[in-house]
Amino acid sequence: MSTSVSAAAAAALLPILTGRRSPPASRVPGISRRRIGSNPRLSSSSAPSPILPTAAMATDGAASAAESKNTLLTFDTKEDLAVSLAKYTAELSEKFAAKRGAFTVVLSGGSLIDALRCFDASPASSQIAPFLFPPGFTDHVEICWFGRKLTEPPYLESVAWSKWHVFWVDERVVPKNHEDSNYKLAFDGFLSKVPIPPGQVYAINDALSAEGAADDYEACLKQLVKSGVIAMSAATGFPRFDLQLLGMGPDGHIASLFPGHPLVNEKERWVTYIKDSPKPPPERITFTFPVINSSAYVAMVVTGAGKAGPVQKALSDKKTSSDLLPVEMAVLQDGEFTWFTDKPAVSMLQNK
Numbered sequence: 001m002s003t004s005v006s007a008a009a010a011a012a013l014l015p016i017l018t019g020r021r022s023p024p025a026s027r028v029p030g031i032s033r034r035r036i037g038s039n040p041r042l043s044s045s046s047a048p049s050p051i052l053p054t055a056a057m058a059t060d061g062a063a064s065a066a067e068s069k070n071t072l073l074t075f076d077t078k079e080d081l082a083v084s085l086a087k088y089t090a091e092l093s094e095k096f097a098a099k100r101g102a103f104t105v106v107l108s109g110g111s112l113i114d115a116l117r118c119f120d121a122s123p124a125s126s127q128i129a130p131f132l133f134p135p136g137f138t139d140h141v142e143i144c145w146f147g148r149k150l151t152e153p154p155y156l157e158s159v160a161w162s163k164w165h166v167f168w169v170d171e172r173v174v175p176k177n178h179e180d181s182n183y184k185l186a187f188d189g190f191l192s193k194v195p196i197p198p199g200q201v202y203a204i205n206d207a208l209s210a211e212g213a214a215d216d217y218e219a220c221l222k223q224l225v226k227s228g229v230i231a232m233s234a235a236t237g238f239p240r241f242d243l244q245l246l247g248m249g250p251d252g253h254i255a256s257l258f259p260g261h262p263l264v265n266e267k268e269r270w271v272t273y274i275k276d277s278p279k280p281p282p283e284r285i286t287f288t289f290p291v292i293n294s295s296a297y298v299a300m301v302v303t304g305a306g307k308a309g310p311v312q313k314a315l316s317d318k319k320t321s322s323d324l325l326p327v328e329m330a331v332l333q334d335g336e337f338t339w340f341t342d343k344p345a346v347s348m349l350q351n352k
């Protein structure tokens with residue numbers, strides 16, 4: 001069972017009760033990095049920081065294909081994952097804001113937003129004082145507060161929010177105030193808490209059809225490429241976002257690119273639409289693989305045992321091109337791909 005407790009109260013009390021503040025990510029307990037077999041998609045970096053490899057920081061994010069990196073990070077708790085993800089994002093924000101004067105960030109919907117704002121606890125957890133729980137209470141507890149990690153000091157003050165430009169890798173074709181809207185999810189959970197200029201948050205036009213909204217979003221991206229806000233990949237000829245924060249469904253879908261759907265083979269469009277999504281709601285728009293795979297950085301945030309199967313398949317050495325899951329088709333041309341996982345998500349990997 002998952003129980004919500006007073007987030008604000010817990011947030012206020014936690015550092016006092018435990019005598020702890022969030023540790024620097026390089027000292028986050030429970031973090032592990034591993035190499036799996038000879039899978040060329042996944043390697044362990046020799047860089048000392050588990051968060052952002054030094055080699056990547058030394059480049060402009062345009063590492064050569066030979067330098068492209070794939071890293072698996074596994075955390076004991078969602079709290080640890082969220083702390084690390086916030087630090088990773090803040091470091092990239094600093095890097096790109098300094099270099100380009102802009103930081104283009106792509107969000108997905110679903111559990112990704114939770115990863116920016118939640119931690120798990122139980123009476124047995126060292127992260128929350130046991131006496132906060134009633135006697136005999138053993139359930140898992142999920143404590144959430146909106147945008148806590150990046151909206152807290154030091155990030156609230158130190159991140160150059162005015163340089164952020166925010167996009168969605170996919171969006172459901174529903175009004176922006178609809179419960180299914182990825183915009184609403186991100187706005188309520190994160191964007192409403194940080195001072196990103198509203199004109200730099202690029203939601204879809206929810207007055208249009210799926211087809212119209214995809215065309216409109218692609219036109220918007222093209223305009224932003226022209227004005228220099230979004231970079232272009234010299235290698236692929238597609239837009240190159242600085243950071244894509246992605247999630248994966250239990251079926252291995254990413255964005256709104258579903259297993260076996262013809263959209264996974266789209267090679268020309270930047271943004272396309274789907275009217276028969278197997279996951280409701282049926283009408284969505286989505287970035288295509290050429291755009292996803294042109295990113296400088298991707299953080300793939302995957303938690304929970306329900307996703308262990310696709311994680312195992314994605315990180316397996318044995319691949320046949322005929323039955324690739326969408327998550328397996330996310331292969332950066334020239335960038336860094338980092339998995340942010342918890343232990344249940346990697347539970348089917350050998351040599352865990």
Ligand SMILES: O=C1O[C@H](COP(=O)(O)O)[C@@H](O)[C@H](O)[C@H]1O
Pocket residue numbers: 108109110111112170171172182246247248249250253254255256279
């Ligand atoms: O429908 C969607 O699902 C995926 C995965 O969601 P999750 O809740 O299983 O993490 C999400 O990444 C995508 O943006 C969303 O539209």
